[in-house]
Amino acid sequence: MRPDLKIIADLIKPGARVLDLGCGEGELLAGLQAEKQVNGYGLDVDPANIAICVRKGVNVIEQNLDQGLSNFPDDSFDMVVMTETLQSVRLPARMLDEMLRIGQECVVTFPNFGHWRSRWHLFLKGRMPMARHLPHDWHDTPNIHLCTVKDFERLARDKGLRIIQRFVAGADHRNHPLMSLMPNLFGAIAFYRLGRPERP
Amino acid sequence: MAKHPAHEGSVGIVAPQRVHVPGEFALQCGESLDGFELVFETYGQLNAARSNAVLICHALSGNHHAAGYHAEEDAKPGWWDACIGPGKAVDTERFFVVSPNNLGGCHGSTGPATVNPATGEVFGPAFPTVTVKDWVRSQALLADHLDIERFAAVVGGSLGGMQAMQWAIDLPERVGAAALIASAAKLSAQNIAFNEIARQAITSDPQYRDGHYRSANANPEMGLGLARMIGHVTYLSDFGMGQRFGRELKSGDLSAARDVEFQVQSYLRHQGRSFSQRFDANTYLLMTRALDFFDPAGERGGDLVAALEQARSDFLVLSFSTDWRFSAARSKEIVDALIAARKNVVSAVIDSEHGHDSFLLPLPRYISVFKGYMDRLADAAEAGSADAA
Numbered sequence: 001m002r003p004d005l006k007i008i009a010d011l012i013k014p015g016a017r018v019l020d021l022g023c024g025e026g027e028l029l030a031g032l033q034a035e036k037q038v039n040g041y042g043l044d045v046d047p048a049n050i051a052i053c054v055r056k057g058v059n060v061i062e063q064n065l066d067q068g069l070s071n072f073p074d075d076s077f078d079m080v081v082m083t084e085t086l087q088s089v090r091l092p093a094r095m096l097d098e099m100l101r102i103g104q105e106c107v108v109t110f111p112n113f114g115h116w117r118s119r120w121h122l123f124l125k126g127r128m129p130m131a132r133h134l135p136h137d138w139h140d141t142p143n144i145h146l147c148t149v150k151d152f153e154r155l156a157r158d159k160g161l162r163i164i165q166r167f168v169a170g171a172d173h174r175n176h177p178l179m180s181l182m183p184n185l186f187g188a189i190a191f192y193r194l195g196r197p198e199r200p
Numbered sequence: 201m202a203k204h205p206a207h208e209g210s211v212g213i214v215a216p217q218r219v220h221v222p223g224e225f226a227l228q229c230g231e232s233l234d235g236f237e238l239v240f241e242t243y244g245q246l247n248a249a250r251s252n253a254v255l256i257c258h259a260l261s262g263n264h265h266a267a268g269y270h271a272e273e274d275a276k277p278g279w280w281d282a283c284i285g286p287g288k289a290v291d292t293e294r295f296f297v298v299s300p301n302n303l304g305g306c307h308g309s310t311g312p313a314t315v316n317p318a319t320g321e322v323f324g325p326a327f328p329t330v331t332v333k334d335w336v337r338s339q340a341l342l343a344d345h346l347d348i349e350r351f352a353a354v355v356g357g358s359l360g361g362m363q364a365m366q367w368a369i370d371l372p373e374r375v376g377a378a379a380l381i382a383s384a385a386k387l388s389a390q391n392i393a394f395n396e397i398a399r400q401a402i403t404s405d406p407q408y409r410d411g412h413y414r415s416a417n418a419n420p421e422m423g424l425g426l427a428r429m430i431g432h433v434t435y436l437s438d439f440g441m442g443q444r445f446g447r448e449l450k451s452g453d454l455s456a457a458r459d460v461e462f463q464v465q466s467y468l469r470h471q472g473r474s475f476s477q478r479f480d481a482n483t484y485l486l487m488t489r490a491l492d493f494f495d496p497a498g499e500r501g502g503d504l505v506a507a508l509e510q511a512r513s514d515f516l517v518l519s520f521s522t523d524w525r526f527s528a529a530r531s532k533e534i535v536d537a538l539i540a541a542r543k544n545v546v547s548a549v550i551d552s553e554h555g556h557d558s559f560l561l562p563l564p565r566y567i568s569v570f571k572g573y574m575d576r577l578a579d580a581a582e583a584g585s586a587d588a589a
Contacts (some may be wrong), residue, residue: 017542039542047548047565054546054572061535062548071536 001031003173004191006108008081011026011165011193012036016078019103021065021095022085024049026058033058066090077103084133084189086110088142093155100196105164109191112168114148114184132171133188149184152192160197167191210277210285211243211268211292213383216308219345231328234317238342239308240264240300243284244292244486247350249585253348254290255339255358256280256299256550257363260431260487261479263307266299267292278355282562289570290355293576298346303338312482313414318516325411325482329547332359332494337364340374345404350374352581353574354513357381357559358526359487362494365508365534369496372512379516379570381561382523384530385504385537386495391525395488398427402481411482424481425472433472437522437555504537504543514544516573518566520558546573 001009005028012018012037020029023042026162032038038098043063044050053060063071066089082095087110089095089176099106099180111133118129128138136143149168156163168179168187179186208214218239226232246253256266258279267284269277283289284297300310304327312327343351354364354375361383368378387395391498402408405423409416426587433441445464460466515538520532528549538545550566552558558566 041539041545047568050548051568051572055576056571057576058546059544060546060548061539071532073540076540 001027004109004169004189005031007167007191008083009035011107012027012038012079015039017076019043019072019077019080021069021082021099022088023058023060024083025052026053026056028059028081028083029053030056031060065095069095069102071148072102074101075104078105078184079103080106081108083109084111087145087147089145092145092147093159096155096159096161100194102160105193105195107191107193109189110152111143111146112149112184112187112190113146114150115188116185117188119185125129131188148188149190152190156162156192156194162195163192164195165191165193205584207269207277208307208440209283211285213272214241214243214265214268214270214278216241216264216270219306220340221338221341221345224454224473225341227328227334228328231330233303233310236303236310236338237308237314238300238303238310239340240342241266241268241278242299242346243267243297244295246296246346247581247585249581250348251350251352251584252295252581253343253346253351254295254574255343255351255364255367256284256290256297257335257339257354257360257367258299258302258362259358261354261428261475261484262360262489263305264299264301264309265307267297280560282560283567283570289567289574291571291574291578294582295352295574297564298342298348298351300339300342302330302335302487304483304490306480306483312411312486322414323482324414327482327486329489329493330486331490332362332366333370335363335490336370339363339367340371340488343374350376352577353379355379355381356383357558359491359494362491366494366496368511368513368515369507370510372510375511375513376580377514377516377573378511378574380531380534381516381518381519381570382520382526382531382556383517383534385497385534387492390531391502392492395428395492398430399485399488401426401430402485408481413481419476420481421473421476422571424476424479424484425469427480427484428475429468429472434525435556437553439522440555443553451535503521504533505540508534508541508543511541511543511588515546516570517545517547518559518569519547519549520555520566521549522553523558525556547549566578 018038018040020042023044027038029042041059080099085091086108121129167188168183169175171188216239222235224232265278267278285292301307304311312323314551316323354367356364363381364378368375402423405420408420448463462544493571496507499508517531517535521526535547548569
């Protein structure tokens, strides 16, 4: 399993109810179903992804995230996961609210636009950064809401969300010591485990 | 057997079979039948572990002839030949497919056109009301006759999908997976309204004679044809009809305009006419009522989640973008309830311009998801069979 997915998988208790938003080829859910007997569902809209999920035996539901998650009742999942998809939804802040409405906790990962390579690219070339984890040209990218680690934490703070765990990794999804020291500069992929706001 | 060249890719020549189920069969309406017959077809081979059986449930105007041909010279195959056959979504090289004509039907199973053994006369309008639950129980007796304890899958489109859902709820231990295609958990008021117009068309035809048309050697052709025309409009999409017929005039000349001028008019009239020759009016009334009454949540205070919690099977739920008879939103209701009931479910909304009828067509993405799902079930059935051996 991809290292970042492995970290998420380790957070999930056996038999838990898991919703994976933008589940792609269903790697996380297939692993969780086999090893932890979770009751998991994945949402996606890409026909090729859906076909692959079906062949893997993953519970894949065709649903467009931008049409909202209002069909899911409050507290219907133990964990709601969204890997490298938050930056491509229309309303990311609203999405976080919804994830923590239907799930007790959530995990989000996103490409960190504050990574030194992005800054260097923009600084030196004066052009929108492209990299291994940001492969699209500006006019042809699904990533319409890119942010930095600092931006994200500011949003989480404004919303009063609990950051239970933070972790950054390189584009290879592996962590290196420097990244923990200066995550916004050296992390390519950011990973957050979030809880609902504490009641005052 | 060598296949006729035109039958390549199909199950080839098939022949209907018949089972007589003796004894009293109590129906949900309170009445009962003194035994009944079902006509059915089978395709493929039942494996040693008897684990690869698939039940096909037909829709409103369907019958047991789902795949293959009855004779060399048949121009058209069975109604779901696009999805059932060697290498197809329901792969007859891997599954043993059972396809019955429902109780109350008019293609060989006991129904309104059958002679009532108690009176020696045709049942006609006296044939009791039959529900989807009754169909499930009668199909289970057919399964008993074939010595099939559990179906790897129960599969159906439209009203057939409703039977598959009822199977999963009523006989959970006998269903491995239920495939509900272009279906709904119950009819909307609009659906019932269209059915009512169809029924009124039939019963107001003077030839209907309060349902006793057979003894008078009559057939309410006009009414039945009109009912079919109404139904047919709801099976197609506005866009699809536009693509196919547009506003094309038959003669292309307004000065020569007569009664039937637009292509779509002559198409509908042809559909109505040919249907009225091959379908029984009382059966049409019975089938539309079964549709109207279908409501598995109703028994549990309207709680579809509670109803589906009874199921032990996995589910495939497919819908089509331009279907307005049972729209994608109706399938979504089923999917949401299945998730809340913690059932395994795969769901896709297939982009198609062909409306409700899409489920009958070999649309590449539809077949890819359907076949991908069924192939996994076949793998599991074969693994189970290897264990048993």
